[in-house]
Amino acid sequence: MYRYDQFDHKLVAERVNQFRGQVARRMSGEMTEDEFKPLRLMNGVYLQLHAYMLRVAVPYGTLSSVQMHKLADIATKYDKGYGHFTTRQNLQYNWPALEDLPAILEELAEVEMHAIQTSGNCIRNVTSDQYAGAAADEIDDPRIWSEIIRQWSTFHPEFTFLPRKFKFAVTGCSNDRAAIRVHDIGIELVRGKDGDVAFDIYVGGGQGRTPMIGKLIGEAISREDLLAYLESTLRVYNMSGRRDHLYKSRIKILVHDIGAEEMKRRVEEEFVLVKKQGVLELPQEEVDRIRAYFEAPDFEALDDECAELTAVMASHKRFGAWVNTNTAVHKQAGYAIANISLKPIGGVAGDASDEQMHIVADLAEKYAFSEIRVTHEQNLVLAHVKKADLFALWETLEANGMGTPNLGLITDQIVCPGLDYCALANARSIPISQEITERFADLDRQHNIGELKLKISGCINACGHHHVGHIGILGVDKKGTEYYQVTLGGSADEFTAVGKIVGRAFTEHEIVDAIETIVEVYLGLRESPDERFLDAYRRVGIAPFKEKLYADT
Amino acid sequence: MAQHSNKLAKIQAVTANRLLDGHVVYFTAAGEWSDWVDDVVLADGKEDADALLAKAQPSVETRHIVDPYLFEVDQEDGKMVPKSVREKIRMAGPTIRLDLGKQAVARS
Numbered sequence: 337m338y339r340y341d342q343f344d345h346k347l348v349a350e351r352v353n354q355f356r357g358q359v360a361r362r363m364s365g366e367m368t369e370d371e372f373k374p375l376r377l378m379n380g381v382y383l384q385l386h387a388y389m390l391r392v393a394v395p396y397g398t399l400s401s402v403q404m405h406k407l408a409d410i411a412t413k414y415d416k417g418y419g420h421f422t423t424r425q426n427l428q429y430n431w432p433a434l435e436d437l438p439a440i441l442e443e444l445a446e447v448e449m450h451a452i453q454t455s456g457n458c459i460r461n462v463t464s465d466q467y468a469g470a471a472a473d474e475i476d477d478p479r480i481w482s483e484i485i486r487q488w489s490t491f492h493p494e495f496t497f498l499p500r501k502f503k504f505a506v507t508g509c510s511n512d513r514a515a516i517r518v519h520d521i522g523i524e525l526v527r528g529k530d531g532d533v534a535f536d537i538y539v540g541g542g543q544g545r546t547p548m549i550g551k552l553i554g555e556a557i558s559r560e561d562l563l564a565y566l567e568s569t570l571r572v573y574n575m576s577g578r579r580d581h582l583y584k585s586r587i588k589i590l591v592h593d594i595g596a597e598e599m600k601r602r603v604e605e606e607f608v609l610v611k612k613q614g615v616l617e618l619p620q621e622e623v624d625r626i627r628a629y630f631e632a633p634d635f636e637a638l639d640d641e642c643a644e645l646t647a648v649m650a651s652h653k654r655f656g657a658w659v660n661t662n663t664a665v666h667k668q669a670g671y672a673i674a675n676i677s678l679k680p681i682g683g684v685a686g687d688a689s690d691e692q693m694h695i696v697a698d699l700a701e702k703y704a705f706s707e708i709r710v711t712h713e714q715n716l717v718l719a720h721v722k723k724a725d726l727f728a729l730w731e732t733l734e735a736n737g738m739g740t741p742n743l744g745l746i747t748d749q750i751v752c753p754g755l756d757y758c759a760l761a762n763a764r765s766i767p768i769s770q771e772i773t774e775r776f777a778d779l780d781r782q783h784n785i786g787e788l789k790l791k792i793s794g795c796i797n798a799c800g801h802h803h804v805g806h807i808g809i810l811g812v813d814k815k816g817t818e819y820y821q822v823t824l825g826g827s828a829d830e831f832t833a834v835g836k837i838v839g840r841a842f843t844e845h846e847i848v849d850a851i852e853t854i855v856e857v858y859l860g861l862r863e864s865p866d867e868r869f870l871d872a873y874r875r876v877g878i879a880p881f882k883e884k885l886y887a888d889t
Numbered sequence: 890m891a892q893h894s895n896k897l898a899k900i901q902a903v904t905a906n907r908l909l910d911g912h913v914v915y916f917t918a919a920g921e922w923s924d925w926v927d928d929v930v931l932a933d934g935k936e937d938a939d940a941l942l943a944k945a946q947p948s949v950e951t952r953h954i955v956d957p958y959l960f961e962v963d964q965e966d967g968k969m970v971p972k973s974v975r976e977k978i979r980m981a982g983p984t985i986r987l988d989l990g991k992q993a994v995a996r997s
Contacts, residue, residue: 363909369955383955385979386990387911416989431989433910684985755975756983764974766985816895816973 337400337707338483338629340448347491348445351452355379356438363435378458379441380451384759387431391454392444396464396482396506397425397710401697404708406447408693414440419693421678421686423750423801424503425463425710426454430757458496459489459570462504465513466711469630470719472667474508475525476533480627481562482506484618485523487626488563495570499577500585502570503542505712515712515828517541517550518804520587521569528556535562539569539599540591543798547834548588551596553603559623561607564616568606572599633705633720638670642723657779658730658741663721672723674704676716676733677740677748681777682770685751686714688738695736703729713750715743745782746790746855747773750801754794754811755818761794763811763818764844768792771848776855785855788869791826804828806870807854808835809847820847824854824881825873836878839886850885857884895972898961901938902929902969903945904979908953913979913991916945922952925996926969926980929962 340348358375361367376382380391392407399407407427411419414436415429422428432440444450453461462482469477485504489495495502505519516522518541528534534556541550557565573587576594591599610616649656664673676696679685688696696716700708703725704718711717716738721729733739742748749772752758754765769792776782791805795812802808808823819841826835842850855869857880862872873881903916904926914922918930932938938959948954961972971977982990 363953365950365953369908369949383906383911385975386913386982387906435909755978756985761975764978764984766983770985813974816975818974 337398338395338479338626344448345445348448348450348452351379351450352438352441352445355441359434359438374456376437377455378452379437380454381434381437382455382759384430384757385755386757388434388437389757390429390432390437390440390451391422392427392429392449392451393454393461394425394427394449394710395486396462396468396479397466397712398468398479399708399710400447401700401706401708403447403449404693404697404700406443406449408690408697410440410443411690411693418687418689420684420753421688421710421714421716423712423714423752423799424454424461425466425712426461427710428753430753453486453490455501457498457500457502459492459498459502459504462486462489462506463514463519463712464506465508466709466717467513467664467673467719468508468709469632470666470668470671470673471509471511472665473511474667475527476508477627477630478506478508478514478523478525479630480623481523481525481535483626483629484563484623485566488566495574498570498574499579500582502573502587510830512828512830512832515801515804515832517830517832518543518547518801518828519550521566522550526556528558532559534558535565537565537569539603540588540596541832542586542588543801543803544586545583545796545798546586546588546592547798547803548592549832549834550588551591551599553596553600559620560617561611563618564610565603565607567616568603568610571606571610572602576602632668633707635668635671635720636722638668638722638724640669640723642670645723645726648727652727654734654739654741654779655727655730657783658734658739659726661741661745661783662743663726666720668720670723672721672726674718674721674726674729675711675743676718676738677742678715678738679742679748679773680737680740681747681773683737683773684766685749685769688716692736692738695732696738699729699732713748715748741779742782744787744789746776746785746788747782748789749773750789750791750805752793752800754792754800758794758799760797761811762796762813763794763820765792765794765800765809765811768809768811768820768844768847772851775848775852784865785859786865786868788855789827790851801828802826803834804832805835806873807851809851812841814841818844820844820850822847822850822854822885824878825870827870838878838882840889853884854881857881895961898938898959898972899934900962900964901932901941901959902926902962903942903957904929904960904976905945905948905954905957908955911955914954916941916948916957920944922948922954924991926962926971929969931962932959
């Protein structure tokens, strides 16, 4: 993992001290709310429905056990004993008091954490593939490049007041687990002409009220040119992005308005100038320095076949199901990637108690080289677990509400906090999610349905990624009453698609039945159990679903 | 300023968040801020509501209050009940965690 150097320590410590002074001035009345609000937002502090919310950055979703223990301790000491893992791979506390925030940030700094780049119109925390460094299919570890982008972007003076927030995602392979095409800039690691690592740059993706799929602007950009190319793209956006209209200020609108070709031309024109200055050429030595932080752990030489695992899987149905759904192939023989579901039936997607956080940290120490990943789908990952340890790992997870074998199934949903917490939301998301998970609680039924990504947002800002759900649910407000609009056919992988609205919205009492109807239509028309929901939808279109849903209207 | 009330709203009251902890508070007849919605002072019609909000405004500086705004309210069996789902949730706490928020605290 990356460790702070003296500059990082100094920078974060200075930021904590500045914020302590700002909070003191606000509390004494020396500073007004209008003056204070942009400062608190720059430190990840929002004011939500019931209390303040602090968003803690987890760069590219990677945490150490020590850091996870600290997050748990803060939840106990300053909050209500839990935290919420988000689609930006961050963690949110829902109840901190203003006066405690400087102390919380100081405690975070002790374990090399902070809340910088979690709010404001700057380059936000970079997200990445949760399987980084473990996936058999990756070209290179995307965390190396995410960390380089983080260092380049943190407090970048030119990009601190962009027209709007700006989100990067990086994937290390063509199999996209980081949803790069719905980010302002999405980066895919590819092989360049010389066989070295190079970068495909997708620009102008995003969700919110105007969902757009990123366009491939830069192809196979070389290592030395990566930062210069990104700087050039940001400059074009900073100069030409709209600042007169909140809803039209993201880079996706600029790319849409001028077209991908024109965007590419402008970026390349700027790129020539940036390159001429030469200061942004990324040297191999610097890449090597960062790479050293992400060296593979000391794996044991093992056979890939693990007879012990096979035997337990055969005798223990639920564990067998967990291995089949929640583990992924590791590049190292004898190891597996273990996904920890934060989606128990009837639970709150992405929430973890302080106790659960401690347990995950302990398990990571015991079985996974003390490293944990947060996924954009609001689960956790232990990236390097010996196959022979999987059963012991799962038993502890299962005993503590984190062993649900539902990864990628209908109960593994992305769900925003919605109107239960969020000041921007129009409708509740979490209770709808809970009802759906309870309706589909039967594990055999879930496995029969197969891969189905259901995503729920409580407003059009789309924090719950509903646009790219195979089934998406959007909460809307109609004269003070919650309604739920359904979209079908979205996807956030390498074949990214924006879902289509199926028809009129459903009430709170109708929506779960509507979801069940959609699932039943799919089961009735699929050509075989291997035809996933999304494949079947792409084959037949929206009509059969629409027909059944609105048959009585 | 936040606008969370229907333009045609008749009976309204003023709510805000407390600076120190962000908790929801309500403006009372005594010109104080209470944790409890039943303590609100009501305004009948737009003119009264605007006057009530103006009366609450100085608290932003003197009482450590953040972003006061009007919300629509009904009276049911002598209890104050906000009309919108949003304000009902602010009044009580998260509907999925009944152990949190004002709903988890007995009024002394």
